[in-house]
Amino acid sequence: AQSVAQPEDQVNVAEGNPLTVKCTYSVSGNPYLFWYVQYPNRGLQFLLKYITGDNLVKGSYGFEAEFNKSQTSFHLKKPSALVSDSALYFCAVRDRTNAGKSTFGDGTTLTVKP
Amino acid sequence: EPEVTQTPSHQVTQMGQEVILRCVPISNHLYFYWYRQILGQKVEFLVSFYNNEISEKSEIFDDQFSVERPDGSNFTLKIRSTKLEDSAMYFCASRKTGQYTEAFFGQGTRLTVV
Numbered sequence: 001a002q003s004v005a006q007p008e009d010q011v012n013v014a015e016g017n018p019l020t021v022k023c024t025y026s027v028s029g030n031p032y033l034f035w036y037v038q039y040p041n042r043g044l045q046f047l048l049k050y051i052t053g054d055n056l057v058k059g060s061y062g063f064e065a066e067f068n069k070s071q072t073s074f075h076l077k078k079p080s081a082l083v084s085d086s087a088l089y090f091c092a093v094r095d096r097t098n099a100g101k102s103t104f105g106d107g108t109t110l111t112v113k114p
Numbered sequence: 115e116p117e118v119t120q121t122p123s124h125q126v127t128q129m130g131q132e133v134i135l136r137c138v139p140i141s142n143h144l145y146f147y148w149y150r151q152i153l154g155q156k157v158e159f160l161v162s163f164y165n166n167e168i169s170e171k172s173e174i175f176d177d178q179f180s181v182e183r184p185d186g187s188n189f190t191l192k193i194r195s196t197k198l199e200d201s202a203m204y205f206c207a208s209r210k211t212g213q214y215t216e217a218f219f220g221q222g223t224r225l226t227v228v
Contacts, residue, residue, distance in 0.1 A: 034216060043118075043205055044157070044219040051214045090157060094217075100145060100209070101170055102217060104157040 002027040002093050006105035013081045014113055021076040021108045023091030032094040033074040034102065035065055037087045044090065050074060061085070081112045116140045118220035120206050126226045127196055135191045135223045137206030146189045147207040147217060148181065150174070157205070163189065196227045 003026045013019045025031055032051055036044040048059025055067045065076045074091060088109050092102040119138045127133050139146050148160040162169040163181055180192045189208075193200055203224050207217040 032214070036219070043221040044207075046216045046218065049214075049216050092157075096213065100213075100217075101147065101159045101162050102149075103159065104149075106156045 002031075002095055002103050004091050004093050004103055004105040006089075006091055006108045008108050009106070010109045010111065012111045012113065015083050016080050019076075019078050019081040019085070019110065019112070021089050021091075021110060023074045023076065023105060024072050025074060025091070025093045026072065027093055027095070029096065031074075032096065033065075033067065034092040034094065035059065035063070035074075035076050036090045036092060036104075038090065038107075039087045047076070047089075081110075083112050083114055086110055086112045116218075118206055118208055118218050120204075120220035120223050122223060123221065124224045124226070126228060129198055129227055130195050133193050133196055133225060135193075135204050135206075135225070137189045137191070137208075137220055138187050139189055139206065139208030140210075140218055141187070142210060143208035143218075144211045145169075145209045145217075146181075146183070147209075148191045149205045149207065149219075150202040151205065151222075152202045160191075160204075193225075196225075198227050201225055201227045 005024045034049045035047040050057050050067045058064045088107045090107050091105040094102045121136045146163040151157045161171040161175045178194045182190050203222045205222045206220045209215045209217040
């Protein structure tokens with residue numbers, strides 16, 4: 001069975017500093033990995049995905065994520081955080097069946113302070 | 115930009131009543147999903163739907179739940195006899211055909227069972 005772990009419930013950074021939100025995964029075979037962001041009382045917005053190819057994936061709003069197969073990680077990063085980046089972030093892994101259901105991590109609340 | 119729309123945004127119902135949550139997926143998408151998120155907790159897969167039938171369902175999706183695509187645009191989730199523990203945010207998602215496509219989520223319906 002596939003699974004995702006987000007080891008930090010909360011990440012706090014100062015505006016302008018780099019941020020990292022951690023994610024590790026467990027799947028059989030090659031993973032499809034995704035990051036979503038959820039703002040208060042809103043749905044999940046797609047940020048970026050890793051399917052194959054380059055280990056560094058660039059996404060929306062200046063976010064990027066680094067896929068590391070040996071460490072089974074897919075950490076979300078941004079070089080310079082904004083207050084508006086404060087939200088709940090979910091890492092997800094999708095299985096390779098046609099149904100393609102996603103399994104989400106528990107989420108990490110990112111707070112960027114001015 | 116096309117989006118997944120869900121109605122209503124908030125539904126309050128009495129325990130034991132039936133509720134129908136409605137979703138309009140993105141028009142050229144062929145895979146449809148329902149997920150739920152109990153307040154402050156992780157996003158959980160309920161069911162996937164493709165080619166007018168359920169592809170996969172979780173253990174949460176018991177006989178009280180059903181899904182339907184009654185016409186070419188709507189995708190509904192019915193809960194026959196709601197329980198207090200069904201209170202959650204319910205998200206509909208859809209994606210295009212293809213292994214590498216990401217799912218797009220609606221804004222969610224907050225279901226409160228009293």
